[in-house]
Amino acid sequence: MNRKQRRANQKASQVPAVTAAGDDPVTLHAMGVEAFRAGQLQAAARLIGRAIAAHAQMPDFHYNLAIVLRAQGKLTEAAASYHRAIALKPDYGDAHNNLGNVWKALGERDKARACFERALVCNPDNADTYYNLGILSGDDGDTGAAARYFQKCMECDPQDGRGVHVLLAYLGKAGAPLHTSHAHILKLYDVRSRFWDNEDAYFGARLVANALREHAVPEKLNVLDIGCGTGLAGALVRPLARRLDGVDLSPAMLEKARAKSVYDRLDQADALLVMSQRANSYDAILGAAVLIHFGDLTPIFRAARNCLRPNGLFVFTLFSLAGEENFAVSANYRLAQSGCFAHSNRYVRQLAKDCGLAVDALRNVVHEHDPEGNPIPGLLAVLRAP
Ligand SMILES: C[S@@+](CC[C@H](N)C(=O)[O-])C[C@H]1O[C@@H](n2cnc3c(N)ncnc32)[C@H](O)[C@@H]1O
Incomplete structure (x- = not known):
């Protein structure tokens, strides 16, 4: 079992501390997001699923369910949920961006790239999407394109919360910084603190x-x-x-x-x-x-x-x-x-x-x-x- 699977199993075995929410879809959705933040993935999926059952026309509900499904390692279901969010809101840039990451994880690199490009049409200043395109291009060995995307990412995010200065140095396109940017440390360990x-x-x-x-x-x-x-x-x-x-x-x-x-x-x-x-x-x-x-x-x-x-x-x-x-x-x-x-x-x-x-x-x-x-x-x- 690899590290990710061990983590998913640990989370799955936790007993969710969730109280009854009635049938109000907005409350159910908010509680689902809260459960996700607390690392209670099963409870989060159940609560947001109930919100969707009560009101299926909210793009954010499908978007957040997709995030939970992705965290559970259910990639195909996550892709389907992002598709439902996009069907309800075609210019949902973050959904296109995240769907790109799911396709990438599924090994569908062309579909991933298409989603990232679509995300940029919806939101031309999305640092995350430039970052994702940079990583994808770097993986494909196109270091020139990777560097261009990382530069764009840096323009959108001058504090460098994604650590692209280090990546530009890794690609030989910039000198190494003195240390990891503090913005990147905060982002990185905000997530890592959970596990x-x-x-x-x-x-x-x-x-x-x-x-x-x-x-x-x-x-x-x-x-x-x-x-x-x-x-x-x-x-x-x-x-x-x-x-x-x-x-x-x-x-x-x-x-x-x-x-x-x-x-x-x-x-x-x-x-x-x-x-x-x-x-x-x-x-x-x-x-x-x-x-x-x-x-x-x-x-x-x-x-x-x-x-x-x-x-x-x-x-x-x-x-x-x-x-x-x-x-x-x-x-x-x-x-x-x-x-x-x-x-x-x-x-x-x-x-x-x-x-x-x-x-x-x-x-x-x-x-x-x-x-x-x-x-x-x-x-x-x-x-x-x-
Ligand atoms: C890999 S973790 C190790 C944490 C801990 N020492 C351990 O062994 O479990 C690195 C830690 O260093 C912290 N860190 C990184 N740069 C730092 C800095 N300039 N000042 C203080 N803490 C920093 C991060 O926030 C993170 O908590």
């Missing part, structure tokens, strides 16, 4: 927690968890910590971390900023799978050195980069789409030295498995302040 804690193919948090246990002196530590996410690493290291602080950009991830009640303090902020502001404050800084969103690590290493107490540890994971380069946008197209970078072992060693940090350990690890179960190589680093 992050059920992810059993990701090992970064455990790797970092075990390395801290192995390398730290056996006394209570003041720990800062940067990019703490939902608190996976925090929960593991809590017994070692006198004080445990976390920082993350994503409010959705932080909400899950807060619910675990393992941190003394949580801040929604840029990790770099927080480290720069808290000089000489921590015995350990943990960074499980967060520096994967930075290219040049110089500002991060300097800030970590500033933030650590004497002998303090900086423990983190990266995706590993083979070859001569210091760092690059990930050479894996899927990881590049998630705004990820990769770094070389040699670079980490050299930069540590330049920033006055000793290398206690720098190991090749399996960072995670991809959705097909293939291992993705990473680096686990333990650096020590003087």
